[in-house]
Amino acid sequence: MDFGIDTIRTAAERLHGRVRVTPLLSSPMLDELTGAQVLVKAESLQLTGSFKIRGALDTLLSLTAAERDAGVLAFSTGNHGQAVAASAQMTGARATIVMPQDAPRIKVEGVRWWGGEVVFYDPSTQDREDVGHGLVAERGLTLVHPYDDVRVMSGQGSVGLEVIDQLREGGHSPDAIVLPCSGGGLASGTIEAVRSTHPAVTPFVVERDGYPKMARSLASGRVETVPAVPVFLDAIGSPTVGQHTLAALSRHPVTPLTVTDDDARVAMRAAFRTLKLVLEPGGSAALAAVLAQRERFAGQTVVVVASGGNVDASVYAEVLAG
Template sequence: MKNFDLDDIRRAADRINPHIVRTPLLSTPMLDEAAGCKLFVKAEPLQLTGSFKIRGALNKVLSLDAGRLERGVVTYSAGNHGQGVAAAARLVGCPAVIVLPQTAPAIKIDSCRWWGAEIVLYDPQTQQREAVADKIIEQRGMTFVSPFDDFDVMAGQGTVGLEICEQLEERGVSLDALLVNCSGGGLSSGVITAVTAKYPQAKCYIVEPQGFEKMAHSLVSGSPERNTSVPKTVMDAISGPVVGTKPLSVLLRHRLAGISVNDEEALRAVSAAFRLLKLVVEPGAAASLAAVIEKKVDLAGKNVAIVCSGGNVDPAIFARALTGRQ
């Protein structure tokens, strides 16, 4: 398997940087007090399309040849990756089809349509998203853009970590710990690769929804595990059923710990991000912040970086978080 490393991420940055936002690394004494550590928050809700996903999607789409671009691209997504692929396709002028669960927040479906993509909805209780996408590929000759199980996508997501390192260095700050939200592993594998190249001493954690700890289980077993049930969670962005073999192969190189948070903890983190950072974060994107605020691990007095990975939150869920109604 490919030796995925920092050079891949640097090449991705060179390719996509002219088109994306260098999002801020936020900190505030009020949040530090709540967290019990010096906390640095990578604010990907301020990225184009409202999440980090444009990074990986754009790196992949920009790497395709003219023939494949003419036929177009297809992907499946809880929403944020779909928006990233839709935006990347519009940027280069190629067709895009996004396969979305019927349960996806309306804001994510509407955004994909705004970028010009065709939307195909499926029932997650009775259909497999992979099968739906495969049928489209067979019928229309489109290229699949994986949400996570692709080295080009992983490299694009890793530019989040590259920017974190640059921004910490600009402040003269070293790093003791890194927490990254995790579903299929595209973001965590890329970010952890970039950050540990600069800060090999940093302790890294992946954060998943309670009941969806497939990556933590995969890191123990050494092979991809999947969620066998479909429990409900407000953290839809990181509740996918499978992990990627490529991200897992990268994450297995590192000594990682897994953390899980429940819906109530994630919603409290959404509220904290809004109150203390004035940042709109969706529940799945707030998982790492929840892990720090709820003190799932001892980070007292340490320099800690987290990724708030997106802000495409359903208004009703956002209101629920702000009012504290469960």
Template sequence: MSTVTAADVQAAAARLFGRIAATPAEAAPRLSELAGCEVFLKLENQQHTGSFKERGALNKLLSLSEAERAAGVIAMSAGNHAQAVACHAARLGIKATIVMPSFTPFTKVERTESYGARVVLEGETLSDAAAFAQEMAAREGLVFVHPYDDAHVIAGQGTVALEFLEQVPDLDALVVPVGGGGLIAGMAVAAKAVKPDIRVIGVECALYPSMRQAVRGEPIVCSGVTIAEGIAVKAPGGLTKALVEQHVEDILLASEEALESAVFRMVTVQKLVAEGAGAAALAAVLAEPGRFQGKRVGLVVSGGNIDARLLAQVLMRGLVLEGRIVRLRIALTDAPGALAKATRILGEAGANIVEVYHQRLFHDVPVKMAEIDVILETRDRTHVQAIVDRLAAGGFPTELMVDVS
């Protein structure tokens, strides 16, 4: 296939039926209140390997001839595509090799190997690993399974839109994360065939706006560390770019702050775990409420494979931003009973003390004074101000610090 049509997506849906989970589409009333529009979530994070990548990978594998299956497949990925190819190749009895960059975290390597794939660590960058995988495919006669720029992969990803519009037929817009473009290209083709007036809008992380730059004819400039590594792609596909140009209305950019906040909102408001890329659609909608006001908007939660330590950091930082965890620096006389009096005021004000740092030597304070840094759990910023005022009234000048580090 030199392009992808709605018929190709329909064929992929028939091929995948019973082999891939039909993921839920759920209304999100509390997120809707925040966004000013009716939000519906397509939960691709509920797939077996935690992302939409299974659809395209399996559709590609099912399209192979007997000779190609016997030869085996190879893919390059540091994340979701690796697990999707490894998982479904094993189910089909196809030997799979996954090339991962040398910096890939051990947990991802182990998870990919657990599906039975041979993992080869090669290259200092994704580009290095991709070049090595192509060379290895040619040398060993393996079928290369591209993560996005492949017609069968694109058609498989497009089945997300068919399911979504069957579950929620009257959507006004679809908002879709964009990396290499496989997901949005397939979804746009399918969605426009089912509902020609639907708007399909992509979201890239602001540090990696490669698809937006490509379709606008601008130089591609991408760099930096992002929480949305799943869509941190420097080179969009040629096939995907052509389909995006034809079917996608706009591509929005999400800042790192917006992406982090969206991951936090998914967990705390919707009780869902989404990786940075999986929360990108929500990040864009929350950042530009006027664009979607009053509309019925479908957001694709494309994946949920976020590192547990990173998720913990995001949650704690979110609580800090909301004023639910704060650090106060309290000045007190270096005398018996002063600390007890200050902590009693904190307790009476309804604050929960998490940690206390009592400092006499290293802060710039008079010799007969001391300072304590207190990390507290509070209700919100209004509660924090009330605590500060109460301490000041009790004779303890207090400063709200900017973080809890």
């Protein structure tokens, strides 16, 4: 696997001017709530509402004209799907997105808004990779993997390069960085980048309570699988991790944490009140871990990646009602 700070830098150069530099935000009220100095990388403000455009667009830009003409496919609960549909539109390709029937509506609408064709599957009876690979074979499409691809991991790593610049500008020295973890693309890229300049920073990845596929994979040294995660935290819902993402994360002293749906609700309300950010449940997972484990982070400077903000209005209103 040729993955590291050099592939991340190359991806960031390719993405320059095409994706947004998202702000690193903070709030004195949030610092009081957590007992830490929390710096929130607001990828919810990224084009398509999540970090996923970084890895997807980096991949689309690396395809040959023939591959783009034939079209691309992604399987996704929604954020990767929107990102691939948008990247396809930006590069003149056609996108087919395989999504679970119960995906948030805002994500389905987002894929279609960007011109992607949606193909639904039933997550209780079908495996999304089987459905996706079937369509790839049938239609001659190129699969844009949601995480287990060096281009995707490197693109997501551009989050980390921005964080490095923003830490320097703010005069901050981080003790920890905390990221939501689904298949591991965001975590592997960002941790690789940030630890290239801050080797002492402690990396944490956050999974759904009861579905710790990355924790188990890091422990056993091989790819482990869990059942499908309940839909609320769909953005960290991958039932497994990648060969490449596991190998990349294994280079670092990663501590896995878990959060419950209620932890995410608390974090979404805190982001609403103190940062004025709309976060989706999975996008709030890292903040949720820092809020739920006050003792662990007390007194530290903690970079928290808020990975996305694509949440249905009805779900968000329910969460605010508490």
